Amino acid sequence: MAHDPAPSDPAATTPHAEAHEHKHPGWQTYVKIGAILTAITVWEVWAYYIPSLVASRIFVPMLLILSAVKFTMVVMFYMHLKYDHKLFRALFTGPLLIAALTLVSLMFLFGQLVARLGR
């Protein structure tokens, strides 16, 4: 198709800042990402209905990893963080790391994570 790849947003940056940016991917990449996201979701739901897998130790880590993969794909490709200025990456990953650390700390503090890992 003709409009592939899309130019980076002309209104967002000056020429100076544009040197740090790369072109956004085309629609084929977006559709592929959409298909992968759907496949991972089907995998997650399929796993939920297998009692032996749910009872196993790998179930929770597997779901967390799959969720993290989906999260990363949307952020990197749909939100263009892979292609945008590193300041945007810092503005997102900084608070996200603090939030993740807070979540893990609270889970340890209230014994939820220890209970889950030890089951």
Added chain:
Amino acid sequence: MSAPAAHHYTSTGLDSRKIAIWAFIGSECMLFVSLISTYLIYKGKSLVGPFPHDAYTSPTGESFPPILDIPVTSASTFVLLMSSLAMVLALAAVQNKNVPKHTTGERILGSSKLWLWMTVLLGTTFLCFQAFEFTSFVHEGLKLQTNLFGSSFFTLTGFHGAHVTAGVIWLVSLLAIDYRRGLGPADALNVDIAALYWHFVDVVWIVIFTLVYLIK
């Protein structure tokens, strides 16, 4: 948003509006993590049912099945994921508005109205799924004040639903502008900012779906 592209450059050379939306999204991460933490801390601590994944019989003999409906929520998750795809195609269509389109496929891909409509419809469908879920939970005996699960579940998913609602209203306003004067490359940043918000709402749901619905 009525006039296209009044630039707001900062000393970094980046537009201040885009820096602002990323900073806003960063702060929203903190908000949702606090809500998710609350849900996880209270998980399994409810004294009375209904429970999310287990059946419950009350002392009076009333029985409650597991309340979460995974097939329905899986469908709504798929709908929200596809809305993100439609949104990113809407942004690409706006950015490439001036590129000549020769084939039907190019015209479909280049129609910002089509993809914005698609995003709005999928977002509204997700909200309908959530309304259905909430009302069925209430009919099955789970309310905000029933137990710790009800309080933390309705607060978390309710906040997310409110964000989706705000996103749908934002997208409808973009559609109105597109019908009134057309969205072009000069408006790409405005659409990009709305798209970033929409994708953020999507990634929050990715986390909620796993932590609340799938992990027992």
